[in-house]
Structure formats: C-alpha cells, structure tokens
Amino acid sequence: MSTSLPTDLEIARSATLRPLPEVAADLSVSSEHLEPYGRDVAKIDLAVLDGSAGPSSGKYVVVTAVTPTPLGEGKTTTAVGLAQALQRLGRRAVVALRQPSMGPTFGIKGGAAGGGYSQVVPMERLNLHLTGDFHAVTAAHNLLAAMVDNHLHHGNALGIDLRNITWRRVLDVNDRSLRNIVVGLGARQDGVTRETGFDITAASEVMVLLTLATSLRDLRERLGRIVIGYTTQGRSVTAEDLHAAGAMAALLADALKPNLLQTLEGGPAIIHCGPFGNIATGTSSVTADLIAVRGSEYAITEAGFGADMGAERFFDVKCRVSGLKPDVAVIVATVRALKTHSGRYAVTAGKPLPTGLFEERPEDVEAGLPNLRKHVEIVRRFGVQPVVAVNAFPQDHDSEHAVVRRFCNRLGVRSAVTRHVAEGGAGALELAEVVVEAAHEPSSFEFLYPLDLPLEQKIEAIATQVYGADGVDVSPAAARALEDYERLGYGGLPVVIAKTHLSISSDPTLRGAPRGWRLPVREVRAAVGAGYVYAICGDMRTMPGLSSSPNAERVDLDEDGSVTGLS
Structure with a gap:
C-alpha cells in the first residue's frame, strides 16, 4: 500500500459538500430547527428535542482506546470512519465530536476532527472559530x-x-x-x-x-x-x-446549541464543546448526543484518552446526566501503541520514532497485549459490549494484526482491522459490520458506584475496579478537602481522577497493565458548577498543564517543541 496521502487540508478542500438541509434531514432535523452560519455550518435549535415523542431506539456507540501514546491512536478518525462505513451499509449514522481548541490547532498537534479520508469538513471553519x-x-x-x-x-x-x-x-x-x-x-x-x-x-x-x-x-x-x-x-x-x-x-445562550457539519462522505457530524480530558470529562455535549440518538440508527461519539480515564468518565459522569445507555464501546488500538506498551520502546512526541516500531516484530505486539486486555475488562465492568478496532497504518505487517485478532478471539471480543484514514468509509466496513452485530446483543450497563457513596470510597472504587490499583493513599491535605466537601454538601457528586494519561497507573513510565501499586491522592478539588469533584493523583509534574487552579489544565509546549497534556 502506498504510504503517500494528500494532506488533510488538501483532502478537505477537494471535497464536494452536500447542502446542509439535506444533511440535517438525514438526522431528522428540519430546516426550521437550523440556524445557518454561512453555507456549510449551522446551529441546531434545542427545540428539536421538544415534543411528546421519546428518544428513538438508536444505538449509542462510544469510541475509546488503549492507553494513549504520544503517537496518537486515532479515536477521532475511527469515529468518523465508522460513521461513514455505517452509512455505506445503508444505516443512518451520525458522529458527535468535540470542537478543537485553537491552542492545539496552532501547536504541534494540529486539528482534531479526524484525518485523511475520515474527517469532518469544512476543515478551516471547524478549526478556526467555527460558530464562536x-x-x-x-x-x-x-x-x-x-x-x-x-x-x-x-x-x-x-x-x-x-x-x-x-x-x-x-x-x-x-x-x-x-x-x-x-x-x-x-x-x-x-x-x-x-x-x-x-x-x-x-x-x-x-x-x-x-x-x-x-x-x-x-x-x-x-x-x-x-x-x-x-x-x-x-x-x-x-x-x-x-x-x-x-x-x-x-453570553452562552447560542453556544448551548450544537453545531452541524458533515463528514467527507456527506454524513451528519455534530461538533459541540471541547473540554480537555486530564481534569475534565473529555467529551462532546450531552445535547449533541441526545439529538444524535433521537435522529439516527447509530450515534457515534468519542471519549478522551483510554478506557480508564475517558470511558470511565463518559459512563459515570456524562451518562448519568444524559440518561443514555451505551450499547458498544469501540476500543481503538494500533500495533505501534501495543509495541510501545511492551516497555521495549521509548517514544517521545516531536522526536523520531524507534525503527523497531516499523519492523515486523509480532513478539513485541504480544508483549503489549496486557494493556489491551485491561481496557477490555474496564468496558466489560460497565456492562457494555467491547469491539476492538485495529487502526492500521501502511507500515504495519499482517502478522502483527493477526496477533491482535487472535488475542481478541481468546477474549471473546469482536475485532476488525480498519483502514479508514487511507480509504474512508470503505476501509471501515468490517468494523461497521461487527459494531452492528455487537450493538444488537443484550447489554447490562451499570455505573461503577452509587452517588450516595462517600467521596473517598468513590475514589477508591475507581482506583481498584478501573485502574487496578491495590488501594489509595490519601494525603492529609486531600483528606481535609474531602471532609470539607462532604460538609459543604458536595458528597453526592461523581468523581473525576486527574492523573497522567500515559499510563493506567499514576506513574507515566509504567507500561502495559501495571499491578501492585497504590493510587496517591495528593489534592482534591471541586468543580461544583460542572457537577463533580476531582482528585489529583500522582506527581503533578507528570500531568502537564495542571497548575494550582482547579480549572487549570493547559496545553504546554516542551522545550523540544513537542506537545504534552493533550487528549
């Protein structure tokens, strides 16, 4: 396969866009509920959610991943490619994603709306201001x-x-x-x-x-x-x-309305909000998902980072608010990421990749599979059907893909190799087919903890049942904060763990699925308006962007010019 693709911008500019009212009609949104912002972008009036009719029976699919590496595993491209593939199968599908921040857009990371032939357009509008x-x-x-x-x-x-x-x-x-x-x-x-x-x-x-x-x-x-x-x-x-x-x-009345765009293949794409994933939920909006589920057969959305951070918050925070129950969780993995999780390669953003990542080494992929196993276990803990999407790169080897597929078979998990970046929806047809199969199986979604559980016990539940820690070590300052928050009436809020995204543990250097460790809770803070309490775990220096403010996740450029702290 050729390794040469046009740039994302070249691909986006070559697309022929459908009239937006036609795109909206595919989402069961009439023109009276559209507020145009130019020819190719529109706001969706929340009145579309009014009426006596309840939510449709649309299937709800969240795209998550193995523990991320500085390479990026391709959750957004997979979400877009899956939606495009479902549409090719004759299914009414929509993708709901976060809006990119201009900080990363002008940094090393670039845009965040897919790539190659699986992206949302118009690209320039999406990455620069959009609807303000x-x-x-x-x-x-x-x-x-x-x-x-x-x-x-x-x-x-x-x-x-x-x-x-x-x-x-x-x-x-x-x-x-x-x-x-x-x-x-x-x-x-x-x-x-x-x-x-x-x-x-x-x-x-x-x-x-x-x-x-x-x-x-x-x-x-x-x-x-x-x-x-x-x-x-x-x-x-x-x-x-x-x-x-x-x-x-x-000031926020118009911003509350989700934005309608389209995929390269003309399917509806709802872009709304963009919180980071280190200390926040890392998801698009509840209103976007409610519109998507009501107006489609398959609503595809994404959660930041891996299943330990992004999917857990999606399940325990976002789904509590929306009332929606996910049917499938697609876990994106690449052989490059699994090789990295073997512990045999050092990968640093902005620096040349080790040559071994491109060589045929199925044994290194095998060594990284415990990380994939852990993310499958996390998804199953919530009663959601997992599907593994092997996001293929041109430099991959079939033997390495085969290692992952055999492993998934042993776990009893559906899997598919997907080439949506190079081939668009056509490259994700196998993934779409297995997602349809999984979505029609019975599910038993449940939250990890009840809200009336004390805050410290919620933190411990996440640490032990999701991250696999042996327990938590709460600092005196964190213990005092927990006591104060219970006194102030915040005890009934869900919990978000702020930690490094580069490891399941609080130590970014530990690869795979580490065991025999305890989660150090250094500080606890409250985001009461958002509706959660979050615990800062591990060395704050391992979480780029987290300062002394409870609302202070930042995007940092390292001295070598690489980006850290991004979901």
Whole structure:
C-alpha cells in the first residue's frame, strides 16, 4: 500500500459538500430547527428535542482506546470512519465530536476532527472559530473573573479570602507568559493587587458545564453553582453570590446549541464543546448526543484518552446526566501503541520514532497485549459490549494484526482491522459490520458506584475496579478537602481522577497493565458548577498543564517543541 496521502487540508478542500438541509434531514432535523452560519455550518435549535415523542431506539456507540501514546491512536478518525462505513451499509449514522481548541490547532498537534479520508469538513471553519462557541465560553468565564475583582475593589462584602480564590482567567491560545500574573497594579481605581493567572479555554469549568447542560435553565443553574473561592471562614462563594450567572448564561445562550457539519462522505457530524480530558470529562455535549440518538440508527461519539480515564468518565459522569445507555464501546488500538506498551520502546512526541516500531516484530505486539486486555475488562465492568478496532497504518505487517485478532478471539471480543484514514468509509466496513452485530446483543450497563457513596470510597472504587490499583493513599491535605466537601454538601457528586494519561497507573513510565501499586491522592478539588469533584493523583509534574487552579489544565509546549497534556 502506498504510504503517500494528500494532506488533510488538501483532502478537505477537494471535497464536494452536500447542502446542509439535506444533511440535517438525514438526522431528522428540519430546516426550521437550523440556524445557518454561512453555507456549510449551522446551529441546531434545542427545540428539536421538544415534543411528546421519546428518544428513538438508536444505538449509542462510544469510541475509546488503549492507553494513549504520544503517537496518537486515532479515536477521532475511527469515529468518523465508522460513521461513514455505517452509512455505506445503508444505516443512518451520525458522529458527535468535540470542537478543537485553537491552542492545539496552532501547536504541534494540529486539528482534531479526524484525518485523511475520515474527517469532518469544512476543515478551516471547524478549526478556526467555527460558530464562536469557544469565544463565548472565554467571555463568560472572564466576565466572572472580572466580577470577582470588581467585588474585591468595592469592599469585598462577601469576605472572600484573597489567598483562596480559585477562579482564574482563560484564553484559547497558548501563551506561557500569562500562566501566572499579578493583577491590580497601578492606581487605586485599577483594583486589588493579587496573584492569579490564565489557563486555556478548553480547561474552563464553564466549558465542562456547557457540555453537561441539558437546557438553558439547567445551564443557568449550573453557572450559579460555580465556586470562585472561599471566605476566611471556609464558606464557598459562588457565581450566584456575585450575581454573575444570569449575564454568563446570556453570553452562552447560542453556544448551548450544537453545531452541524458533515463528514467527507456527506454524513451528519455534530461538533459541540471541547473540554480537555486530564481534569475534565473529555467529551462532546450531552445535547449533541441526545439529538444524535433521537435522529439516527447509530450515534457515534468519542471519549478522551483510554478506557480508564475517558470511558470511565463518559459512563459515570456524562451518562448519568444524559440518561443514555451505551450499547458498544469501540476500543481503538494500533500495533505501534501495543509495541510501545511492551516497555521495549521509548517514544517521545516531536522526536523520531524507534525503527523497531516499523519492523515486523509480532513478539513485541504480544508483549503489549496486557494493556489491551485491561481496557477490555474496564468496558466489560460497565456492562457494555467491547469491539476492538485495529487502526492500521501502511507500515504495519499482517502478522502483527493477526496477533491482535487472535488475542481478541481468546477474549471473546469482536475485532476488525480498519483502514479508514487511507480509504474512508470503505476501509471501515468490517468494523461497521461487527459494531452492528455487537450493538444488537443484550447489554447490562451499570455505573461503577452509587452517588450516595462517600467521596473517598468513590475514589477508591475507581482506583481498584478501573485502574487496578491495590488501594489509595490519601494525603492529609486531600483528606481535609474531602471532609470539607462532604460538609459543604458536595458528597453526592461523581468523581473525576486527574492523573497522567500515559499510563493506567499514576506513574507515566509504567507500561502495559501495571499491578501492585497504590493510587496517591495528593489534592482534591471541586468543580461544583460542572457537577463533580476531582482528585489529583500522582506527581503533578507528570500531568502537564495542571497548575494550582482547579480549572487549570493547559496545553504546554516542551522545550523540544513537542506537545504534552493533550487528549
């Protein structure tokens, strides 16, 4: 097979796009519910979800992966390719994805809407501004930050502790000089002097709660619950206390509506929201998925990182809000990733790959299979049917694919080799066929834990039942935070684990499926507006982008120019 493909941009620009009303009709969305943004992009009015009719019987498919490597395993391309292949089989399918952040777009990573012949178009619109949703999130977030400082300037009637303000500012490009700053310098009327900083917009709690909001009213209520800091007596101070939530909701009213685009093969693609996966949910929006499931036979979506982080949060956080029950989880694996998880290769983003990754070495693939086994076990723990998609590259060898297929057979898991990047939907037909088979088998989806379980026990459940740790070691600071959050009434929230994405464990150097380790819980913080508590586990230096702010996941460029901290 030829290893030469046109660039993603060349492929995207050569596409002939269908009229958007026709694309919308494939999703059972009428023109009256479309709000055009030019010829090739439109907003979908949430009124499409109104009416007496309940959700359709559309199958709900989430695309996840083995533990990611700096190479990228191709979840987004697989999701798009699968949707295109299902359409080729005569099935009404739609893909729902996150919107790319301009930080990664202008960094080494580039766009995040598929690639090759399995991507969403128009490419330039998607990666640059789209319908302005990210700018609306930036404006709403920074409005609240401005109102915090304005309140301090006018006397601080709420008694906010200047040393315990957790709400920073955001920007949708990488700018390391703004990470930590001092505001309020200058004359007295320029405000109170204090330390703060900027994070990237995709890390904003506003972005996450926009993802989880199911209506404008729900959005307004979630915004009001945002905690910006605490008083000297330990009471939380919210956006509602500052009378900011209504104005923030007004700025976000249009951003709440999902965006309709199309795949290269003319199928519907819903692009909405873009929270990162290190400390947030790493998924597209609930409203996008509700529209997708109602209007199609197969709704394909994606969760950031591997099944341990992305799929677990998708199941335990997003599905609790949406009420949707996934039928299939596609686990994307590449032979390059499995070779990396053998522990025999050192792969660093931005640096040349070891030559052995391209040589025919099925024994190295075999050595990395415990990682794939662990992700299959995680999906099965939630009662969801797993399907393994072997994302093939031109440099792969058939013997290496055969190793993975035999292993899946031993596990009793369906698998398929897919070449959707080079061949589009035609290259993913086998995958589409096995997904259809799996989707029609009985499922028994269940959450990992009940919400009334104490926060520390929820953390332990994720650590032991998902990550395979022997237990958790909670630092004194984290223990105090857990006690405070239970007292403040946050105990009923689900939990998100903030840890390195490069290993199932908290140690990024451990490959495969490590055993005999304990999850170190260093800090615990609350994202009350979004509706979860998250635990920072492991050395914070192993989680690029996580600063002292609970909303502070950043995209960092290493000294060698490579990107870290990306889902």
